[in-house]
Amino acid sequence: MIDxxxxxxELLMDMLExxxxxxxxEEKAAQSYGLRKIGGFLHLYIGEEAVAVGAIQNLNLSxxxxxxxxxxxxxxLACGLTPNSLMAELYGKITGCSKGKGGSMHxxxxxxxxxxxxxxxxxxIPIAAGVGLKIxxxxxxxxxxxxxxxxxxHQGSFHETLNMTKIWEIPVIFICENNQYGMGxxxxxxxxxxxxSIMAGSYGMYGEQVNGMNILEVYDTxxxxxxxxxxxxxxxxxxxxxxYKGHSASDPAKYRSKDELEKYKSQDPILILKNEMIKNNxxxxxxxxxxxxxxxxxxxxxxxxxxxxxxxxxxxxYTDILI
Amino acid sequence: MxxxxxxxxxxxxxxxxxxxxxxxxxxxxVGQYNGAYKVSQGLLDKYTDKRILDTxxxxxxxxxxxxxxxxxxxxxxxxFMTFNFSIQxxxxxxxxxxxxxxxxGGQLKVPxxxxxxxxxxxxxxxxxxxxxxxxxxxxPGLKVMAPSTPEDAKGMLKTAIRDDNPVIFLEGEMxxxxxxxxxxxxxxxxxxxxxxxxxxxxxxxxxxxxxxxxVLETNEKLKELNxxxxxxxxxxxxxxxxxxxxxxxxxxxxxxxxxESWPNASxxxxxxxxxxxxxxDYLDAPVELVTSEDVPMPYNHKLELHAQPTVEKxxxxxxxxxxx
Numbered sequence: 001m002i003d004x005x006x007x008x009x010e011l012l013m014d015m016l017e018x019x020x021x022x023x024x025x026e027e028k029a030a031q032s033y034g035l036r037k038i039g040g041f042l043h044l045y046i047g048e049e050a051v052a053v054g055a056i057q058n059l060n061l062s063x064x065x066x067x068x069x070x071x072x073x074x075x076x077l078a079c080g081l082t083p084n085s086l087m088a089e090l091y092g093k094i095t096g097c098s099k100g101k102g103g104s105m106h107x108x109x110x111x112x113x114x115x116x117x118x119x120x121x122x123x124x125i126p127i128a129a130g131v132g133l134k135i136x137x138x139x140x141x142x143x144x145x146x147x148x149x150x151x152x153x154h155q156g157s158f159h160e161t162l163n164m165t166k167i168w169e170i171p172v173i174f175i176c177e178n179n180q181y182g183m184g185x186x187x188x189x190x191x192x193x194x195x196x197s198i199m200a201g202s203y204g205m206y207g208e209q210v211n212g213m214n215i216l217e218v219y220d221t222x223x224x225x226x227x228x229x230x231x232x233x234x235x236x237x238x239x240x241x242x243x244y245k246g247h248s249a250s251d252p253a254k255y256r257s258k259d260e261l262e263k264y265k266s267q268d269p270i271l272i273l274k275n276e277m278i279k280n281n282x283x284x285x286x287x288x289x290x291x292x293x294x295x296x297x298x299x300x301x302x303x304x305x306x307x308x309x310x311x312x313x314x315x316x317x318y319t320d321i322l323i
Numbered sequence: 324m325x326x327x328x329x330x331x332x333x334x335x336x337x338x339x340x341x342x343x344x345x346x347x348x349x350x351x352x353v354g355q356y357n358g359a360y361k362v363s364q365g366l367l368d369k370y371t372d373k374r375i376l377d378t379x380x381x382x383x384x385x386x387x388x389x390x391x392x393x394x395x396x397x398x399x400x401x402x403f404m405t406f407n408f409s410i411q412x413x414x415x416x417x418x419x420x421x422x423x424x425x426x427x428g429g430q431l432k433v434p435x436x437x438x439x440x441x442x443x444x445x446x447x448x449x450x451x452x453x454x455x456x457x458x459x460x461x462x463p464g465l466k467v468m469a470p471s472t473p474e475d476a477k478g479m480l481k482t483a484i485r486d487d488n489p490v491i492f493l494e495g496e497m498x499x500x501x502x503x504x505x506x507x508x509x510x511x512x513x514x515x516x517x518x519x520x521x522x523x524x525x526x527x528x529x530x531x532x533x534x535x536x537x538v539l540e541t542n543e544k545l546k547e548l549n550x551x552x553x554x555x556x557x558x559x560x561x562x563x564x565x566x567x568x569x570x571x572x573x574x575x576x577x578x579x580x581x582x583e584s585w586p587n588a589s590x591x592x593x594x595x596x597x598x599x600x601x602x603x604d605y606l607d608a609p610v611e612l613v614t615s616e617d618v619p620m621p622y623n624h625k626l627e628l629h630a631q632p633t634v635e636k637x638x639x640x641x642x643x644x645x646x647x
Contacts, residue, residue, distance in 0.1 A: 065395070099428030108427035115394060115431065120418050126384045127419060130391020130399075137347070137373070137397060160384025168376075320429035321463050323487040 002216045004276050012277055015057055015215055016288075019049040019270045021295045022074045025083055028299035029073065029090055033249045037307070038090045042104050042249035045074035050269030051177050051239045052078045054218030055145055058226055063142035065113040065135075067128040069149060070105035071177075071243075072117040079114045081107065087302035093309035100312045101320065122148060122155030125174070129161045132170035143226050144172045151182030153196050162203040162236065169232035173225045176236070177212065179243040184255045200236035212239030213269045216276075241269075324507055329362050329499040331473035332438075335480035336363070336400060338509070340370055343398060346484065349376035349389060350402030350439070359404045360440060360499050386412035386437070390420050393435040393489075400484060403439035405496065406455050412437075413458070420489040421464030434487045438480070440496035441469070442533050442583055443631055449619035452496075452627075454584040456532075459491040460560050460593070466514060467561040469493040471535035473503035475558055478512030486514070495533030515562035519571070523553035526641055527571040529594060530581035531557040534632050538581050541637040550641065560590055568594065569602045576607040579640045581632050586614040611640040 004012070026044045033042045045052070048071075056066060056078040068075040076086055081097055089096030090104055098108050098117075107117035115131060118124035128146035135142040152158055153176050165172050176196050180187055188194060200207025206228050210221045218239060225235040242264040246253035277283035326334070340346045352359050354367040354377040367375045378385040382403065389399040403409045409416065416437065423431045442454040459467045466488050470476040476494065483490040520535065521542060530538045535556050545552050553571050557564065572578055578598055582591035595610040616630045 097428070098426060098430070101428050102426045106426040108430050110427065110430035115391075116427070118419075120414060123387065123414055123418060126387025126415065127391035127394065129384075130388040130393070131395040133388055133392045134395035134397050137392070156381075157383050157387060160379070160381035161388070163379060164381070164384055164388060167379075320425045320427075322466065323424065323432050 002214070002220065004216065004280050004282065007216065009282050011057070012273070012282060015053050015219070016270070016273050016277065016283070017291050017295065018053045018078055019215065019273070020291050021083070021298060022049045022053070022077050023270060024292070024295040024299040025077060025086070025302065026073055028303050029087065030245070030249055032090070032303055038104070039092070040103055041070065042090070043071040043247065044243070044245040044249065045071050047244040047264065047268070048177055048179055048212065048241045049074055050215035050218055051175065051212045051241050052147070054215040055175055055222040057219055058223050059143070059145065061113045063140060065115060065131050065142065065144045066147070067115045067118065067124050067131065067144065068147040069121070069124065069152070070117070070119045071149065072105065072107050075147060076107040076109070076114055076117065079109065079112050081109050081112060081114060083298050083302035084305040087306040088309045091306035091309065092311070093306055094312040094316070095305070095309040099316065101316070122152035122157040124148070125152065125155070125157050126161045129165045129170050129172055132165065132172040133168065136168065136170050141230070142171065143229050145175060145222070146172055147175045147177055149182065150176060150178040150180070150187040150191070150196065153199070154190070162205060162234070165234040166203045166205055170234060171229040173222065173229050173235045173237065176238045177241055178238055179241050181243070181247065181256070183247045184251065186255070196238040197236060205234045205236055207236045207238070209238045209240065212241030213267050213272060215269055215273050324505050325502050326473055326505050327499065328473045328476055328494065328501045328503070329360060331477040331505055332362050332480055332494060333364065333366070335477045335484070337366065337369070339481055339484045340366070340374065345396065346398045346400065347374045347376060347392070348400045348402065349378055349385060351378055351380055351404045353377060353402050358402070362499070363402070382408045382411040383415055386415040387419065389435050390415055390423070390433055393433045394423060394431050398434050398484065400436045400438060403437060405451065406439055406441040406493065407451050407453060409437065409439070409455065416459070416465070416489070417462050421462050425464060432487050433489045436480070436483045436490045436492055438492035439494060440499070441493040442495045442497070443615070443620060443627070444496040445627065446622060446624060447620070448622045452620040454615060456493055456560060457584045457589045460590050464489065465561060466490045466559070467493070468514070468559050469532035470558060471532050471556050473501065474505045475512055477505055478510050479558060482511045482513055493532060498533055512558065514559045515564050516559065517555050517557045517564035517567040519567070520554040520556050521552060523551040524575055525551045526577040526579065526645060527553045527555060527575045528579050528581060528637070528641070529555045529557065529568060531560065532583070534581045534583050537632055537634055538637060541634045541641070544634065544638055545641060550645065552641070563594070565597060565601070568598065572598055572602045573605045576605050577644045578606070578610045579613060579637065579644055580610065581613045581637055583615050583631055586612060586617055589614060608644045608646065611644045613637050613640050
C-alpha cells in the first residue's frame with residue numbers, strides 16, 4: 001500500500017471531491033435519463049473514477065491535452081469542464097459544452113484542451129498522437145493523455161498509432177481503462193492476452209499495469225509516465241478497473257454475476273481513498289459527508305440549469321459545418 | 324511558363340510551406356523516395372524530415388494523426404499514395420475530420436488537406452483504378468476540389484492549403500505529366516468558382532478533372548457537326564458553383580454531365596437533379612449523364628477503356644439530348 005502521508009492533504013481532498021462529484025453527477029444523469037430528459041446513449045463511468053481523476057490530476061491543461069472515448073463524463077469533469085455545461089449538453093441545450101450538438105459521447109472544450117468525447121471505438125487514438133505531434137513539432141512542454149477501453153485495444157488504429165508514436169517520439173501516454181467488458185463481452189473471451197501493458201513491448205514503448213481502483217497508484221504511475229513520454233518514450237498503461245453499470249444506460253448487464261459486482265463495489269475507488277484518509281487522520285467522516293452533500297447539490301443544480309436552458313435555435317442546424 | 328501538373332502541385336506546396344512553418348507534408352514515400360508520383364521531389368532536401376514525414380503504410384493511422392495535428396494548430400497536407408487507399412482512412416475522414424467542428428459546437432477546426440491521385444488509371448484492376456469523389460462529395464463538413472489543368476491545380480491547391488476546413492484535393496492519376504501554361508505571378512483560385520472552357524449556345528457540357536480532356540476532344544467533333552457547346556469545368560465540387568450551371572442551362576436548354584465516378588447517387592446524378600429541380604422550365608430535353616459504367620474496373624484494356632467516359636459516349640449523349 002502506498003504511504004498516504006507523502007501526499008499533500010489539499011491534493012487528496014481535491015481528488016476525493018472530484019471522484020465524488022463524478023459519481024453524483026452521473027447518478028443524476030442516470031436519473032434524468034430514466035425520466036427521458038436525456039436521450040440516446042449514456043455510457044456511465046461509475047466505478048472508474050480513480051482512473052480519470054488520478055491521471056488528469058497530474059496535468060497542466062494550459063499545455064497538456066486529454067482525449068477520451070464515448071465514456072467521457074468523468075474525464076471532462078476531471079479536466080474542469082463545468083457540471084452545468086456538461087449536464088446541459090446531455091439535455092441537448094445550447095448552453096451545453098458543445099452547444100447541444102455533441103451529446104453524451106461528444107463533450108469538448110477547446111480552451112481546457114479537452115478534445116473529446118469520441119464515439120468510434122479506437123478512432124481517437126491516432127488523433128491523440130496528432131495532438132502530440134504538434135507538441136513535438138513546436139517543441140512545447142506538453143503531454144497528451146489518451147484514454148480508451150479494453151474494446152479499443154484490438155483496433156488497427158491503436159496498433160498503427162503506437163508504432164508511429166514510437167518512431168516519431170511523440171509525447172503521449174495511452175491509458176487503457178480495462179473495465180473488463182467491451183460492450184457486453186468479457187474481455188478475456190476476445191483477447192489473446194490478459195495483460196495489455198505487455199503490448200507496449202511490441203513497439204519498444206514502456207508499459208505498466210496499474211490498479212485503477214486505487215487513485216494514488218494511478219496518480220503516481222501517470223506522474224512517472226509523463227517524464228518518460230516527455231523524454232521520447234511513449235507509454236502504454238493498463239488501468240484495471242470496473243464499471244458498476246452496464247455498457248450504456250440501456251444495458252442491464254446480465255452477462256455478469258451479482259457476486260462479481262459486489263466484489264468490486266467492496267473495493268470502490270472512493271471508499272479506498274476515503275478510508276485511507278480517515279485512518280491517517282486526514283479526513284473526518286463528517287467532512288466526507290459535507291463533500292457528498294455539496295456534490296449532490298452541484299449535480300442537482302446542473303440538472304436544474306440544463307432544464308431551464310434554451311434549446312438551440314433551428315438555424316443552429318446549419319452552423320459549424322464549415323468555417 | 325509551361326509546366327506539368329506534378330510540378331504545379333509541387334510548386335503550390337513549396338510556396339505555401341515556405342510561407343507558413345505550421346504546414347507539414349506527410350504520407351507514404353513523400354520524403355526520401357521523393358513521392359510515388361514525384362510530386363514531392365526535392366521537398367525533403369529543402370524542408371528536412373521535420374516537415375516532410377515519411378509514414379508507414381497505415382492510412383487510417385496517419386490520416387488520424389494528421390487530423391489531430393490540425394486540431395491542435397498545425398496545417399498538415401496528407402498525401403494518399405492513391406485515393407484508392409484512402410478508403411482505409413474513411414473513418415478518420417468522415418467521422419473525425421468532417422464532423423469535428425460540428426460536434427464540438429464550433430470549437431475545433433481541422434485545417435487539413437488530403438491530396439493524391441484519384442480516378443481510373445491503366446491496367447491496374449479494380450482495387451487500384453476507380454474514381455472516389457462521390458464518397459467525399461456526399462459528406463457535409465468536407466470541401467472537395469478536382470482540377471483539370473496545371474494552372475488550376477496550383478491556384479486551387481494554394482487555396483485549399485490556406486483554408487481552415489478539411490479539403491479533399493483530387494488529382495487525376497493519369498494527369499501528372501500533362502503540361503499547361505501557368506502564370507509566373509502568385510495567384511489563387513477560390514472554392515466554388517467554375518470556369519467556362521468554351522462559350523456556346525446549343526448545349527451545356529459539365530465536367531471536371533481528367534474527363535475534361537475527353538470533353539474537349541469531343542468538342543472538336545461537335546464543331547464539325549456545327550454544334551456550339553458551352554463547356555463548364557466545375558473545378559470545385561463542394562462548394563459547387565450552381566449559378567454558373569443554371570445560367571448556362573438557361574442559355575442552351577440542354578445538358579450533358581460527364582463524370583468518371585460511378586453513376587448511382589453520384590456527383591453527376593446530384594447535379595442532374597439540381598438542374599431538374601431549379602431550372603426545369605428551361606430544359607428542352609432531360610439531362611443526360613455520361614459516367615463510369617456501373618462495374619468495378621476490369622484489367623483487360625479493351626474493357627477498361629469501355630468502362631470510362633469516351634468521346635463516342637459523350638457524342639452519343641449530346642446527339643440524344645439534341646434529338647439528332
